[in-house]
Amino acid sequence: MEKILVLDFGGQYNQLIARRVRDHRVYAEILPYTAPLEEIKKRGYRGIIFTGGPNSVFDMSSPHYTADILSLGIPILGICYGCQLISYMAGGEVKTAPVSEYGKIEFTAKESKLFKNVPEKSVVWMSHTDYIATPPEGYDIIGTTFDCPVAAMENTKKDIYAVQFHPEVTHSEYGDRVLYNFLYEICHCKGEWVMDSFIDDTVEKLKAQIGDKNVILGLSGGVDSSVAAGLLSRAVGKQLTCVFVDQGLMRKDEGDFVEKTFTTLFDMNFIRVNCQEQFLKALKGVTDPEEKRRIIGTEFFNVFWDEIRKQNDKGYFAQGTIYPDCIESGKGDADVIKTHHNRVKTPEDVEFLGIIEPLADLFKDEVRRVGERLGIPRELVWRQPFPGPGLGVRIIGEITAEKVKLLQEADAVLRDEMAKNGYERELAQFFCVLPGVNTVGVMGDHRTYENLVAIRAVTTDDFMTADWARIPYDILAKVSNRITNEVKNINRVVYDITSKPPGTVEWE
Numbered sequence: 048m049e050k051i052l053v054l055d056f057g058g059q060y061n062q063l064i065a066r067r068v069r070d071h072r073v074y075a076e077i078l079p080y081t082a083p084l085e086e087i088k089k090r091g092y093r094g095i096i097f098t099g100g101p102n103s104v105f106d107m108s109s110p111h112y113t114a115d116i117l118s119l120g121i122p123i124l125g126i127c128y129g130c131q132l133i134s135y136m137a138g139g140e141v142k143t144a145p146v147s148e149y150g151k152i153e154f155t156a157k158e159s160k161l162f163k164n165v166p167e168k169s170v171v172w173m174s175h176t177d178y179i180a181t182p183p184e185g186y187d188i189i190g191t192t193f194d195c196p197v198a199a200m201e202n203t204k205k206d207i208y209a210v211q212f213h214p215e216v217t218h219s220e221y222g223d224r225v226l227y228n229f230l231y232e233i234c235h236c237k238g239e240w241v242m243d244s245f246i247d248d249t250v251e252k253l254k255a256q257i258g259d260k261n262v263i264l265g266l267s268g269g270v271d272s273s274v275a276a277g278l279l280s281r282a283v284g285k286q287l288t289c290v291f292v293d294q295g296l297m298r299k300d301e302g303d304f305v306e307k308t309f310t311t312l313f314d315m316n317f318i319r320v321n322c323q324e325q326f327l328k329a330l331k332g333v334t335d336p337e338e339k340r341r342i343i344g345t346e347f348f349n350v351f352w353d354e355i356r357k358q359n360d361k362g363y364f365a366q367g368t369i370y371p372d373c374i375e376s377g378k379g380d381a382d383v384i385k386t387h388h389n390r391v392k393t394p395e396d397v398e399f400l401g402i403i404e405p406l407a408d409l410f411k412d413e414v415r416r417v418g419e420r421l422g423i424p425r426e427l428v429w430r431q432p433f434p435g436p437g438l439g440v441r442i443i444g445e446i447t448a449e450k451v452k453l454l455q456e457a458d459a460v461l462r463d464e465m466a467k468n469g470y471e472r473e474l475a476q477f478f479c480v481l482p483g484v485n486t487v488g489v490m491g492d493h494r495t496y497e498n499l500v501a502i503r504a505v506t507t508d509d510f511m512t513a514d515w516a517r518i519p520y521d522i523l524a525k526v527s528n529r530i531t532n533e534v535k536n537i538n539r540v541v542y543d544i545t546s547k548p549p550g551t552v553e554w555e
C-alpha cells in the first residue's frame with residue numbers, strides 16, 4: 048500500500064498533517080525524528096513530510112536529522128521548522144527573522160507543481176521567528192510574503208519542496224490543495240486509502256491470524272471497542288466473545304442498548320455482567336473524588352478479569368486501541384513520550400495467544416467511518432466521550448442507587464431536548480450533574496426541599512480547553528421545565544457557565 052511518512056519534529060499540528068493526508072485517501076504514518084534512516088528506507092514511503100517544531104535549527108539540542116535523507120530519491124515536503132531544517136541541511140542560510148510572522152499572512156505563489164490551482168495571492172497561516180534568508184544551492188524560491196523572502200522553495204531535480212507556512216491548518220486558504228499537489232502531482236499517489244478496502248483487508252487479516260481459535264474483547268459501549276467488535280464479528284463470528292461489564296453507572300437505558308445492538312445486529316457471543324450492587328457496596332460512604340475513581344477502576348478490573356478467567360479460553364485478546372494511543376511523540380524527550388494509556392494491562396495469571404488491535408492504524412474519525420460502514424448504530428458511532436467511571440463522577444458525594452436513577456432520568460430529558468433541537472453533533476459534550484444539594488422550592492401550595500441538578504455543556508476541539516456552550520435560553524427553559532416536571536425529587540435546575548480552565552469539563 049502506498050504510504051507517506053510524517054517525520055515528527057515536535058510541532059503541535061503533527062497528527063493533523065497525517066489526518067489531512069489521509070483525508071486525501073493516502074495512508075500516512077507518524078514516526079519521531081529519532082527513527083533511523085535504515086528503517087525509513089525499509090518501509091518504502093512514497094513521500095516524506097517534515098513537520099513543524101517548536102525549536103530553532105541553531106539550537107544544538109533541537110531535533111535534527113541526517114542530511115542523507117535528502118538523497119533517498121523520495122519526494123520531501125518540509126513544513127515550517129521542517130522547511131528551515133531542509134535549508135539548514137542543504138547549506139542554505141537560516142536566520143532569526145527581523146520580523147516574526149504569526150497568524151494569517153498574504154502569500155504570493157510562483158509557478159510550481161506544488162501550487163497547481165493555487166492563485167498567485169492567497170492567505171496562509173504562519174508561525175515562525177527564524178526564516179530562510181538565502182535558499183541552498185539548487186533550490187528556487189517559489190513563494191514570498193512581505194516579510195519572508197523565502198516563504199516556499201523547491202529543488203525539482205530532487206523533488207524536495209518546502210513551505211514556511213502551515214498548509215495543514217484550515218486558516219491556510221489553499222493549504223489542502225498544496226497537500227493534494229504534493230501527494231498527487233509530486234509523489235504520484237493513486238489514493239488507495241479508503242475505508243471499504245480497510246474493512247475488507249482487515250477482515251481477511253483477522254481471519255488468517257485467528258484461524259480456528261477464539262478471541263475475547265472487552266466491550267465498553269464506547270466508539271472504539273464497539274467498532275473493534277464489529278470488525279471481529281465480521282471476521283470470525285461466533286469465535287468472538289465480547290464481555291460487557293455494566294457497573295450500573297451508564298446513562299439511562301445505555302446498557303440495554305449496547306446489549307441489543309450486539310446481540311441482534313452482530314454474530315458473536317455476548318456476555319453482560321451486571322454488577323451495580325457490587326460497585327455500590329464498594330463505594331458505600333465514599334465521598335472523595337479520587338477515591339471514588341480508584342474504587343470504580345479497581346472493581347472494574349476485578350470483575351472483568353474474573354469473567355475472563357471463567358471463560359478459561361487461551362485464545363486471543365482484542366482491544367480497541369486506536370492510532371493516537373500508539374504514536375510516539377517527536378518531542379525527543381523520553382519523559383513526554385505518550386504512554387499507551389488506553390491499552391489494558393493483562394493480569395499475570397491470564398494467558399493469551401496474543402493481543403489483537405484491529406484499529407491501531409486509525410484516527411478517531413476513521414474509526415467512526417468504519418463503524419458507520421459496519422452498520423453500527425449512530426448512537427454508538429457518534430457517542431460523546433463518556434468518562435470511564437461513568438455517572439460516578441457526576442454524582443458529587445456518596446453514590447447511591449437512588450441518586451443514579453435520578454441523574455439518569457434528568458440526563459435523559461436533556462439528551463432528548465438536545466437531539467430534538469439539533470445540538471447532538473454540534474456540541475462536544477453535554478450532560479447533567481447531581482451536586483448533592485437540596486434547595487427550597489414551591490409546588491402548588493406546598494414547600495419543597497428537593498435536589499438541585501446542574502447542566503454542563505461544552506464546545507471544544509481537543510478537551511484540553513473548553514468553553515461553555517451558548518445554548519439558547521428558550522431551549523434551556525424547556526429543559527429546566529421538563530426536568531422539574533417529569534423527574535420526581537428535582538425542584539431546581541442551574542446551568543454551568545464555567546470554561547476550562549479554570550473548571551474542568553466534569554465536576555469531579
Ligand code: XMP
Nearest residue numbers: 432433434435436476510547551552553554
Ligand atoms: P475533564 O473533566 O478532565 O475532562 O476536563 C476532559 C474529557 O475527558 C473525559 N473524562 C474521562 N474520560 N476516563 C475517560 O475515559 C476518565 O476517567 C475521564 N474523566 C474525564 C471527560 O468526559 C471529558 O470529555
